[in-house]
Amino acid sequence: MFYQVYPRSFADSDGDGVGDLGGVREKIGYLELLGVDALWICPVMRSPQADGGYDVSDPRDIDPLFGGLAALDELIAEAHDREIKVTMDLVPNHTSVEHPWFTAAVDAAPGSPERARYIFRDGRGKDGAEPPNNWPSIFGGPAWTRVTDRDGTPGQWYLHIFAPEQPDLNWDNPEVAADFEKTLRFWLDRGVDGFRIDVAHGMAKPEGLPDMARVETKMLVHDDDDPRFNNPGVHAIHRRIRTIIDEYPHAVAIGEVWVDDNTRFGEYVRPDELHLAFNFRLAETPFTAEGVREAITFSLEAVSDVGAPPTWTLSNHDIEREVTRYGGGKIGVSRARAMMMVELALPGAVFVYNGAELGLPNVDDLPEDALQDPVWERSGHTERGRDGCRVPIPWEGASTPFGFTAAEQAWLPIPADWADRTVEAQLETLHSTLSLYRLAIDLRGTRPEFAGDRIEWYGSPDGCLAFRRPGGLVCVLNASDGPIQLPPGEVLLASAPIVDDRLPANAAAWLV
Ligand code: GLC
Secondary structure (H helix, E strand, C coil): CEEEECHHHCCCCCCCCCCCHHHHHHCHHHHHHHCCCEEEECCCEECCCCCCCCCCCEEEEECHHHCHHHHHHHHHHHHHHCCCEEEEEECCCECCCCCHHHHHHHHCCCCCCCHHHECEECCECHHHCECCCCCECCCCCECEEEEECCCCCEEEEEECCCCCCCCEECCCCHHHHHHHHHHHHHHHHCCCCEEEECCCCCCCCCCCCCCCCCCCCCCCCCCCCCCCCCCCCHHHHHHHHHHHHCCCCCCEEEECCCCCCHHHHHHHHCCCCCCEECCCHHHHCCCCHHHHHHHHHHHHHHHHCCCCCCEEECCCCCCCCHHHHCCCHHHHHHHHHHHHHHHHHCCCEEEEECCHHHCCCCCCCCCHHHCCCHHHHHCCCCCCCCHHHCCCCCCCCCCCCCCCCCCCCCCCCCCHHHHHHCHHHHHCCCCCHHHHHHHHHHHHHHCHHHCCCCCEEECCCCCEEEEECCCCCEEEEECCCCCEECCCCCEEEECCCCECCEECCCEEEEEC
C-alpha cells in the first residue's frame, strides 16, 4: 500500500505554517502504525511554488521550505529503518520559469540552443500577436505566453500546458532527456526507492503542434483525442527512463496517466516502460454497484494483456475528496469507508491519499484570500481549484490548527470543527475510520485469503456487488438503500455494524 504525502499539508516541523520533510519524519511512527509499505511524496524539489511544487527550478535539490537535502536524507534513513520505501514525485514535462534553463532561454535569441530546450514558436496573425495554436492551458486561458525581447518589443511565444510558470520542455532535444537521466540517478543514488512520474502521458508533442479540433475549455479535463497528451513518441521516453531505473533493481516507476482507452493505457505499462500507472477509474466513478463493478472490470482489463499489476486510487491532491464525492456528511463517510474496503480487497497496488484514513471531507468554503491553486486566478475567480482537498492534516487537540503547526495558522486554514477527526481522537477509538483503515491494511498484508491476482464476480442483490479472490476472500459492497443478507462465511471486517447477518446500506464487508 502506497501512502501519498502532500508535504505542504502533512506536518510542519519548523513552525512556518507549511508542512515539510521533517514533519513527515516526525510522524513516521504513525505511518508505521497505519501499515504503509511505501510513501509517494509530492514534489519537494526547489520551486517557487506556483503550482504546489510542480514548478521545479532545480530538480536536483530539495527546497528549503521542505528542509533541504539533509531533511530528505534523514527521512529516507528513518523510513528505511521501519521498512517503509520512499518514492518521489518527478516532473519531466515542464520546469519552473525560474529554472536557469528558462531564464537563459528568455534572454537568448529565437532559434538559439537555449530556446530549443523549450517550445518557443513565432505567433500567428499580424505581428505574431496571436498564439501559435489554439491549445488552452489545463488551468484555463491559453497554453501560450508571449515573451518580451531585450529591446522591449514583443517576441516569441512559449508553450505551457499548465500554468504560465510551468513552461513545457522540448523532449525532442537530447539535452532534456540527458538531464532527466541525471536527475533519476541523483535521487536513486541517494537511496530513493522510485518515482511517481508527473504527467507521464505528456512530454511528447505532436509534429507541427496542430490546432485542437475541439477546444476543451473546461479546466483540469483530460480527453483521449487531446493533441496535448498521449502522443506515441512518449513511449520511447518511457523506455529510456526504464533502462536507467533497471540499473537499480529495487526501484519502481509509477506514471500519472490520464488515458481512458484501455489499449492505449496498457501501452504505458508494457514490460519495458513504467512498472505501474495510475488508473483513475475508481476515483471517477459514483457510488453505485454498477459503476464500481465496471470501473474494477475496466481497470483489470487495462493491464491484463500486458501483465502489469492494476492500481487503485480513490483520491489524490487533484481530486475532490471521496467523502464529499459520495454525498458528504455521515453518508459520505460511510460510503468512503465501504469503498476503501472494496479497494483494499482488490489485487494490485493501492494508493491512499493522506487524510483519507481520517475520513476528511473536501473543504469547499475556504476563504477566497486563502486560495492558492493557480486555477483560481486563471479562471478569473470562477473555479476554486484543488485547495479543498489539500487542507492540512488535523493531528491532535481541540482547536485549529490541531497540532499540524506551531504557527498560529496553517497555510490553508483547517476547519475549526475537525476536533473529532484528528488522529488523536481516532487512534484509540475502535470504530473510527482510522481504526478501520489500520485493520483493513493489516488484514490485507497478513491474511492468506488475499492471495491471487484475479477476482471472480459473485451474484448479488440489486445495487450490490460481491467478488472473491482466489485465496478465498469475499468482498461485498452494499450500495443499495437497505440492508442485505450476507453470504455464508465468517466476517473478517465490516465498515458498519452487522446485525443478524445483515449488511447495512452504504457499507462493505469482508468474509472468509
Ligand atoms: C499533475 C499533478 C498536478 C499538477 C500538474 C502539473 O497533474 O498531479 O497537481 O498541477 O501535474 O504539474
